Amino acid sequence: MHDDVTQRRSVADHAAAVAELVAPALAVARGQGTARVDIATLLTQVGAGAGLSPRVLARDAVAAVALPGFDNSQMDGYAVRSADLDGASPGAPVTLPVVTPVPAGTQPPPLEPGSAAPVMTGAPVPPGADAVVRVEDADPPAFPSFDDASGDGVVRFAAPVAPDTYVRAAGSDVAAGSVLVPAGTPLGATQLGALVAAGVRTVDVAAPPHVLLVSTGSELAPAGAPLGPAQVHDANGAALTAALAQAGARVTTRVAPDEPDALRRLLADAPSDVALVVTTGGVSAGAYEVVRQTLTDAWFGHVAVQPGGPQGLGTVALGPREVPLVAFPGNPVSAYVSFELFLRPVLATATGAAPARRAAGRAPLAEALDSPRALHQVRRGTLDSDGRVRMSGGPGSHLLTHLAVATVLVHVPPGVAHLDAGDPVDYQELL
Ligand SMILES: Nc1nc2c(c(=O)[nH]1)N[C@H]1C(S)=C(S)[C@@H](COP(=O)(O)OP(=O)(O)OC[C@H]3O[C@@H](n4cnc5c(N)ncnc54)[C@H](O)[C@@H]3O)O[C@H]1N2
Numbered sequence: 001m002h003d004d005v006t007q008r009r010s011v012a013d014h015a016a017a018v019a020e021l022v023a024p025a026l027a028v029a030r031g032q033g034t035a036r037v038d039i040a041t042l043l044t045q046v047g048a049g050a051g052l053s054p055r056v057l058a059r060d061a062v063a064a065v066a067l068p069g070f071d072n073s074q075m076d077g078y079a080v081r082s083a084d085l086d087g088a089s090p091g092a093p094v095t096l097p098v099v100t101p102v103p104a105g106t107q108p109p110p111l112e113p114g115s116a117a118p119v120m121t122g123a124p125v126p127p128g129a130d131a132v133v134r135v136e137d138a139d140p141p142a143f144p145s146f147d148d149a150s151g152d153g154v155v156r157f158a159a160p161v162a163p164d165t166y167v168r169a170a171g172s173d174v175a176a177g178s179v180l181v182p183a184g185t186p187l188g189a190t191q192l193g194a195l196v197a198a199g200v201r202t203v204d205v206a207a208p209p210h211v212l213l214v215s216t217g218s219e220l221a222p223a224g225a226p227l228g229p230a231q232v233h234d235a236n237g238a239a240l241t242a243a244l245a246q247a248g249a250r251v252t253t254r255v256a257p258d259e260p261d262a263l264r265r266l267l268a269d270a271p272s273d274v275a276l277v278v279t280t281g282g283v284s285a286g287a288y289e290v291v292r293q294t295l296t297d298a299w300f301g302h303v304a305v306q307p308g309g310p311q312g313l314g315t316v317a318l319g320p321r322e323v324p325l326v327a328f329p330g331n332p333v334s335a336y337v338s339f340e341l342f343l344r345p346v347l348a349t350a351t352g353a354a355p356a357r358r359a360a361g362r363a364p365l366a367e368a369l370d371s372p373r374a375l376h377q378v379r380r381g382t383l384d385s386d387g388r389v390r391m392s393g394g395p396g397s398h399l400l401t402h403l404a405v406a407t408v409l410v411h412v413p414p415g416v417a418h419l420d421a422g423d424p425v426d427y428q429e430l431l
């Protein structure tokens with residue numbers, strides 16, 4: 001009987017079984033190929049709204065130029081030779097003649113001993129100068145004008161300054177030729193900033209593993225197509241294409257009717273580099289369970305979770321290769337929760353494109369809830385502004401609109417049949 005709880009696998013056991021089967025295949029795929037990405041082209045695409053889909057560095061990116069590229073000022077102020085200010089005090093200030101100011105983007109001449117050069121933040125510190133005094137710490141405490149920062153020609157200092165003060169030394173961030181961003185790092189906004197700053201023009205990124213995602217069901221219509229009688233749009237294909245891609249996969253999406261021959265043909269025509277097959281639907285106890293009927297050697301059973309109870313796991317021959325196949329149930333919330341619980345961690349670990357563990361926390365419930373005692377219930381929720389966890393809809397695994405507005409999955413462990421408002425509950429973030 002399908003609800004004989006003693007026959008159910010725990011969530012942890014099924015997650016481990018999926019990882020054991022899938023991780024080696026993803027590791028092999030990871031070793032197969034890199035692509036060279038031109039940073040300027042990538043920036044143009046990103047700026048045009050193409051998004052920055054996960055790209056993970058396959059090799060260390062090495063700084064082409066040092067950062068900073070030259071000694072420069074951390075403050076708007078006066079570049080000085082610190083020895084000139086030795087002994088300066090309020091009672092006996094040191095007065096120095098002011099020489100030509102140094103705006104950012106200009107290369108100054110050496111600073112003569114016994115003089116001070118107005119220098120702007122980021123501008124080169126003149127050769128010979130070894131410290132910068134902030135303009136507000138000098139007398140007068142402001143530059144006279146934008147046109148003539150040298151003012152009436154002298155500036156007074158009422159305190160000594162230590163060497164290196166407010167000087168950002170060349171190479172203090174990274175030296176030319178040193179590793180700037182290590183292999184395995186996903187390219188994001190901060191990495192792009194560092195790569196461009198250090199003069200890197202191309203990077204090698206890991207080829208994403210190719211996942212064949214098959215939505216099964218004779219009732220399915222492709223996204224955007226008009227619906228015939230008793231048809232439904234392929235929600236799983238849409239949600240899981242995006243979710244797989246966010247976890248670092250390249251995805252080919254197909255729809256198969258509930259006919260084993262059609263599914264076999266579809267698998268026989270699979271692209272030759274597919275590393276993993278994911279199916280939705282066709283795994284429970286009905287008369288037309290196409291995945292079950294096609295994969296006669298795979299494991300099919302129940303996991304002690306709701307939604308996401310019926311699951312399948314095995315391998316499928318794609319040409320000469322045996323490729324792992326993970327079969328999720330068809331109900332859209334079940335399929336998505338299954339992905340989060342069982343596949344996303346191993347996929348994100350393999351690609352490095354996203355954190356393997358979702359941000360998680362424990363917070364009080366905003367409302368009471370019931371849960372099947374024998375099962376690990378996964379509800380969808382949001383966090384209130386006061387940090388309490390509020391349910392987004394009921395437990396039904398067809399409730400897509402509530403999933404679409406949820407920001408957290410809420411975990412109610414086995415053994416718990418009821419929780420009151422205020423009881424603490426574990427959640428994991430979805431965004
Ligand atoms: N007698 C039993 N019936 C069911 C059991 C059971 O244990 N005994 N388990 C239930 C649970 S729990 C789930 S979950 C589903 C899983 O069923 P399947 O994986 O075989 O999925 P289907 O029957 O193909 O579809 C279920 C449901 O989901 C809709 N669906 C399927 N694919 C998509 C898609 N790509 N996009 C949108 N919607 C989809 C489908 O139309 C059905 O409504 O079985 C229960 N039954």
Ligand code: MOO
Binds near residue numbers: 306307309310
């Ligand atoms: O497990 Mo089914 O996944 O509850 O809807």
